[in-house]
Amino acid sequence: MEQVSMEATNPNPSSMSGVAAASAAELLCCANARALLDSVDAFLFDCDGDKLIDGVPQTLDMLRSKGKKLVFVTNNSTKSRIQYANKFQSLGLSVNQDEIFSSSFAAAMYLKVNQFPPHKKVYVIGGEGIVQELQLAGFTALGGPEDAEKRAQWKSNCLFEHDKYVGAVVVGLDPDINYYKLQYATLCIRENPGCLFIATNRDSVGHMTDLQEWPGAGCMVAAVCGSTEQEPIVVGKPSTFMMDFLLQKFNVSTSRMCMVGDRLDTDILFGQNAGCKTLLVLSGVTTQSTLDDPSNSIKPDYYTNKVSDILSLLGE
Amino acid sequence: MEQVSMEATNPNPSSMSGVAAASAAELLCCANARALLDSVDAFLFDCDGDKLIDGVPQTLDMLRSKGKKLVFVTNNSTKSRIQYANKFQSLGLSVNQDEIFSSSFAAAMYLKVNQFPPHKKVYVIGGEGIVQELQLAGFTALGGPEDAEKRAQWKSNCLFEHDKYVGAVVVGLDPDINYYKLQYATLCIRENPGCLFIATNRDSVGHMTDLQEWPGAGCMVAAVCGSTEQEPIVVGKPSTFMMDFLLQKFNVSTSRMCMVGDRLDTDILFGQNAGCKTLLVLSGVTTQSTLDDPSNSIKPDYYTNKVSDILSLLGE
Numbered sequence: 001m002e003q004v005s006m007e008a009t010n011p012n013p014s015s016m017s018g019v020a021a022a023s024a025a026e027l028l029c030c031a032n033a034r035a036l037l038d039s040v041d042a043f044l045f046d047c048d049g050d051k052l053i054d055g056v057p058q059t060l061d062m063l064r065s066k067g068k069k070l071v072f073v074t075n076n077s078t079k080s081r082i083q084y085a086n087k088f089q090s091l092g093l094s095v096n097q098d099e100i101f102s103s104s105f106a107a108a109m110y111l112k113v114n115q116f117p118p119h120k121k122v123y124v125i126g127g128e129g130i131v132q133e134l135q136l137a138g139f140t141a142l143g144g145p146e147d148a149e150k151r152a153q154w155k156s157n158c159l160f161e162h163d164k165y166v167g168a169v170v171v172g173l174d175p176d177i178n179y180y181k182l183q184y185a186t187l188c189i190r191e192n193p194g195c196l197f198i199a200t201n202r203d204s205v206g207h208m209t210d211l212q213e214w215p216g217a218g219c220m221v222a223a224v225c226g227s228t229e230q231e232p233i234v235v236g237k238p239s240t241f242m243m244d245f246l247l248q249k250f251n252v253s254t255s256r257m258c259m260v261g262d263r264l265d266t267d268i269l270f271g272q273n274a275g276c277k278t279l280l281v282l283s284g285v286t287t288q289s290t291l292d293d294p295s296n297s298i299k300p301d302y303y304t305n306k307v308s309d310i311l312s313l314l315g316e
Numbered sequence: 317m318e319q320v321s322m323e324a325t326n327p328n329p330s331s332m333s334g335v336a337a338a339s340a341a342e343l344l345c346c347a348n349a350r351a352l353l354d355s356v357d358a359f360l361f362d363c364d365g366d367k368l369i370d371g372v373p374q375t376l377d378m379l380r381s382k383g384k385k386l387v388f389v390t391n392n393s394t395k396s397r398i399q400y401a402n403k404f405q406s407l408g409l410s411v412n413q414d415e416i417f418s419s420s421f422a423a424a425m426y427l428k429v430n431q432f433p434p435h436k437k438v439y440v441i442g443g444e445g446i447v448q449e450l451q452l453a454g455f456t457a458l459g460g461p462e463d464a465e466k467r468a469q470w471k472s473n474c475l476f477e478h479d480k481y482v483g484a485v486v487v488g489l490d491p492d493i494n495y496y497k498l499q500y501a502t503l504c505i506r507e508n509p510g511c512l513f514i515a516t517n518r519d520s521v522g523h524m525t526d527l528q529e530w531p532g533a534g535c536m537v538a539a540v541c542g543s544t545e546q547e548p549i550v551v552g553k554p555s556t557f558m559m560d561f562l563l564q565k566f567n568v569s570t571s572r573m574c575m576v577g578d579r580l581d582t583d584i585l586f587g588q589n590a591g592c593k594t595l596l597v598l599s600g601v602t603t604q605s606t607l608d609d610p611s612n613s614i615k616p617d618y619y620t621n622k623v624s625d626i627l628s629l630l631g632e
Binding site for chain 1 (some may be wrong): 468470472473474475476491492494495499502503506518520524525526527528530531532535536538539541542544545
């Protein structure tokens with residue numbers, strides 16, 4: 001892969017929704033399914049919802065056989081890509097780790113494409129997934145699960161020592177967040193010249209259990225914003241870093257990508273803002289009536305009941 | 317004390333600095349010290365710096381003997397007022413707990429003056445100081461140090477139970493911050509109808525040790541902002557809740573209060589924005605040359621070397 005300098009950007013969610021609202025969503029049918037397939041080189045599937053992949057192995061196989069790139073996108077940073085591939089495998093889906101774009105991987109790739117110096121280190125607030133991806137990319141990671149039980153000493157003459165070679169702090173969802181980690185990250189960002197502050201994502205909450213929404217990475221990221229008075233570089237959704245990365249890696253432009261997901265205000269809006277085609281599946285949180293409601297201004301290019309409709313409509 | 321409804325407000329720091337910049341600071345001398353004394357009914361001393369009270373027992377005694385109210389203001393919420401009074405005592409300063417206005421006390425008083433229903437409960441992210449002040453004001457406090465070792469269970473079918481009677485969450489500096497507390501506070505604010513979100517203060521860092529700045533309450537407050545997508549009611553500096561409270565309690569208007577402190581961008585600006593007179597002491601972080609620098613737009617009404625100059629200039 002060529003080394004290029006890329007900035008992760010956070011598009012203004014409202015900037016293009018007006019354009020999108022002007023055209024109605026088309027129900028996927030034989031004719032436009034064929035046109036979609038011909039106009040797209042990469043399908044991006046959102047994996048953060050609950051019913052992301054509903055019995056679609058044959059659909060994925062067909063898309064691969066047509067030479068389409070498949071990318072499974074998730075803001076969850078707790079797992080590495082290998083761990084994700086294993087999880088998909090256990091669900092009966094054959095997904096290669098190269099097809100997974102998790103925010104943990106995104107953080108490592110951001111450093112890679114921005115030529116982060118190999119002698120510098122990365123401090124992690126987050127889980128094993130981030131640490132693993134950083135190490136796989138050749139970086140030295142500190143913190144993460146290793147610092148789960150550490151405690152900062154509150155004594156009047158105490159000096160909290162931190163590594164002066166830390167050149168980036170990566171913050172993601174951390175079920176073992178503590179004051180020690182917050183202080184370590186804060187000192188690196190405030191005191192190490194040029195230290196980067198990278199957020200896997202800023203989701204306020206997520207489905208950590210089936211029954212409730214729990215604080216997401218946005219909670220830990222905000223904590224570090226609060227103590228450092230700095231804003232992070234976001235590499236997961238809704239940042240378009242992923243699209244920039246795919247363009248570099250596979251030479252696929254965003255106009256030839258199709259974002260597939262079940263949420264209008266995240267998946268579809270994100271895809272539209274990045275300049276991708278969009279396909280809404282009604283197998284998740286969005287119903288036909290929500291899509292059709294006059295108050296909804298976010299219209300995907302196409303919609304269908306479920307991912308496997310692509311296969312049946314093409315008669316393959 | 318009468319029960320009144322008060323809103324804690326966060327003044328725009330830039331809104332009045334232009335006015336202040338127009339008039340130069342006067343060096344305190346015999347004549348204007350007398351005028352200051354005659355025009356002020358309450359002196360507010362900032363206690364968050366390092367050298368706040370430099371050998372001033374006689375000065376404080378003199379001010380008290382003239383019938384002046386003394387208020388020792390701190391954003392530190394880890395101690396209760398009783399604990400602060402004991403700390404002052406150990407430094408050889410006789411300060412009554414009624415003269416202390418800590419942000420822990422401010423949180424309890426905010427609930428009191430806003431008639432928080434006594435059957436409702438308060439969840440605390442923070443130290444013993446907040447819990448004690450809430451209890452002294454007659455409220456039921458949950459969380460705080462008691463939840464320091466608790467852990468949220470990350471199981472797919474786990475339901476995190478929280479008390480539906482929690483009607484307010486108070487967030488301050490918490491050296492034992494953890495995911496359990498963040499999840500508890502988040503659920504209360506997101507799911508209990510009308511639940512208040514109160515911050516003792518939003519200081520990004522503070523002098524927890526003599527050698528370094530460590531993450532302050534602003535870190536924990538931001539974390540809860542991140543997971544709840546809500547902004548807090550701030551009761552400590554630079555909110556003017558304290559002035560509103562003193563007006564109600566002692567019937568002293570802000571124009572007859574004088575804020576005394578050693579920091580231009582916090583103490584003096586805060587006093588000016590609240591409409592108080594201001595006295596800068598050069599015994600702390602601000603030097604004469606910083607004050608006189610053309611780039612400094614924050615000019616106190618008066619300045620002097622140290623607090624005890626008030627006594628010597630008045631010849632008492």
